[in-house]
Amino acid sequence: QLQLQESGPGLVKPSETLSLTCTVSGGSISSSSYYWGWIRQPPGKGLEWIGSIYYSGSTYYNPSLKSRVTISVDTSKNQFSLKLSSVTAADTAVYYCARVPQLRHFDYWGQGTLVTVSS
Amino acid sequence: EIVLTQSPATLSLSPGERATLSCRASQSVSSYLAWYQQKPGQAPRLLIYDASNRATGIPARFSGSGSGTDFTLTISSLEPEDFAVYYCQQRSNWLFSFGGGTKVEIK
Numbered sequence: 001q002l003q004l005q006e007s008g009p010g011l012v013k014p015s016e017t018l019s020l021t022c023t024v025s026g027g028s029i030s031s032s033s034y035y036w037g038w039i040r041q042p043p044g045k046g047l048e049w050i051g052s053i054y055y056s057g058s059t060y061y062n063p064s065l066k067s068r069v070t071i072s073v074d075t076s077k078n079q080f081s082l083k084l085s086s087v088t089a090a091d092t093a094v095y096y097c098a099r100v101p102q103l104r105h106f107d108y109w110g111q112g113t114l115v116t117v118s119s
Numbered sequence: 120e121i122v123l124t125q126s127p128a129t130l131s132l133s134p135g136e137r138a139t140l141s142c143r144a145s146q147s148v149s150s151y152l153a154w155y156q157q158k159p160g161q162a163p164r165l166l167i168y169d170a171s172n173r174a175t176g177i178p179a180r181f182s183g184s185g186s187g188t189d190f191t192l193t194i195s196s197l198e199p200e201d202f203a204v205y206y207c208q209q210r211s212n213w214l215f216s217f218g219g220g221t222k223v224e225i226k
Contacts, residue, residue: 037215046206046217046218046219046220047155047163047206047208047217047220048217049208049214049215049216049217052215060213060214062214062215063120063214096162096163103210103213104151104153104168104169104210105153105165105168105169105208105210106153106155106163106165106208107165107168107174109162109163109164110162111162112162
C-alpha cells in the first residue's frame with residue numbers, strides 16, 4: 001500500500017523559506033507514468049495546486065507561485081521536496097503531497113502538515 | 120488559467136436523497152476532470168477521474184459525467200458518511216486548478 005508522509009517545520013518566520021519533504025513508502029518514486037505533487041489548503045479554505053515533479057526532475061509550477069517555488073526529487077531516498085521562499089502569513093496552510101498518475105489527478109495523498117507563518 | 124466554478128456552494132439534503140453537484144470550467148478541459156471528497160481534518164480522497172471513472176474502492180453510488188466545460192458529480196442515495204465537502208479539479212496545459220468546493224450538509 002502506497003503511503004506518503006510530509007515532514008518539516010510547523011512554524012516559519014515571515015520572509016524566510018518554507019521547506020517540506022515528502023517520503024514515499026510502499027512504492028518507487030521512480031515509477032514511470034507517475035508524477036508527484038504538492039497541494040496546499042489555507043485554514044477553512046479550498047485547495048491550491050503548488051507544483052508537480054517527475055522522477056527525472058521535470059517540473060510544472062502554479063504560475064501564481066512560480067517565482068517563489070522550487071520542487072526537487074531525491075530518488076535514492078524515495079523523497080521529493082518543496083521550498084517556498086519569501087513566505088508571508090498568506091502562505092499559512094496545510095501542505096499535502098500526492099501522487100499524480102499521468103499528470104492528470106491526485107490519487108494518493110499524505111495526511112498533510114500545517115505550516116504557520118508567524119514571527 | 121482555467122477557472123472552475125462549483126455550484127451550489129452548499130447542498131442541504133437528507134440521507135437517502137440524491138445529490139447533484141456541478142462543476143463548470145471557464146474553457147474546455149476535455150475529460151481531464153476529477154472529483155474529490157474531503158472530511159474535516161482529513162486529506163482529500165479521489166472519487167472520480169477522467170470525468171467518469173470511479174477510483175479504486177469508491178462505491179457505485181458515486182458517478183461522474185460531462186466533458187468540455189460542464190461536469191456533474193451525482194451521489195445516487197446519500198449515506199451518512201457522504202456528508203462532506205466535494206472539490207472538482209482539472210488539468211490543462213500541464214497545469215492544475217481546483218474548484219471552490221460544494222459542502223453537502225445534513226438537512
